[in-house]
Amino acid sequence: MLRSHFLNMLVFAALVSVFFGFLTQNERRERLKVMTILFLSMVVLSLLIAYAMFPFPLTSAR
Amino acid sequence: MNSRGFSALVSCAAAWVVPGAGHFYLGKRRRAGVFFLVVLATFFLGLLNEGRAYVADGQQPLSYLATLTNVATGPVELLSRQATYHRLVYQLPSDENSPEAAAILSAMRSKVKSVTDEYGTTYLLAAGLMNMLLILDAFDIAIGRKS
Numbered sequence: 001m002l003r004s005h006f007l008n009m010l011v012f013a014a015l016v017s018v019f020f021g022f023l024t025q026n027e028r029r030e031r032l033k034v035m036t037i038l039f040l041s042m043v044v045l046s047l048l049i050a051y052a053m054f055p056f057p058l059t060s061a062r
Numbered sequence: 063m064n065s066r067g068f069s070a071l072v073s074c075a076a077a078w079v080v081p082g083a084g085h086f087y088l089g090k091r092r093r094a095g096v097f098f099l100v101v102l103a104t105f106f107l108g109l110l111n112e113g114r115a116y117v118a119d120g121q122q123p124l125s126y127l128a129t130l131t132n133v134a135t136g137p138v139e140l141l142s143r144q145a146t147y148h149r150l151v152y153q154l155p156s157d158e159n160s161p162e163a164a165a166i167l168s169a170m171r172s173k174v175k176s177v178t179d180e181y182g183t184t185y186l187l188a189a190g191l192m193n194m195l196l197i198l199d200a201f202d203i204a205i206g207r208k209s
């Protein structure tokens with residue numbers, strides 16, 4: 001069981017990137033490019049969204 | 063039915079039964095191997111993270127789509143249903159006070175208590191969505207729309 005949120009995100013992003021790389025491209029070079037772009041997009045955007053949410057409290061104000 | 067139509071039918075059916083088998087049938091063996099590993103890895107990570115398979119609930123229309131997505135993973139999906147509900151169930155009984163509905167809801171709630179339940183459920187849904195795309199891709203290759 002993967003209890004780390006970050007590790008889960010990395011593994012999920014890696015699996016989805018490999019899947020779409022092989023689904024959409026036939027050339028090895030293009031495939032690697034798509035995989036890299038997808039993986040970095042998912043990870044970097046997730047971290048940016050996480051930081052954007054950081055100032056907000058976990059529970060609603062009363 | 064012409065040979066392309068037959069090939070499309072067989073590849074789509076094979077792709078549903080075993081992820082990647084449609085591509086294997088169409089001669090795309092390397093891609094088939096990768097798809098097989100990726101979809102099954104996603105599915106089993108879902109099981110290890112204590113994800114839950116959805117059941118169709120008349121009061122929640124979106125649950126039908128989620129259940130269909132789970133089913134799209136293929137027969138291996140039965141494992142997640144058995145792990146979640148300890149039985150093969152696809153629909154929540156309309157009478158929520160019945161003992162069967164109570165057992166299903168209780169099994170579902172026990173999964174929700176798990177820390178990693180949401181990750182696991184997402185992995186299970188992602189595996190189903192990937193296999194749906196594989197079925198459509200195998201169809202496109204079989205009819206000559208894609209190489």
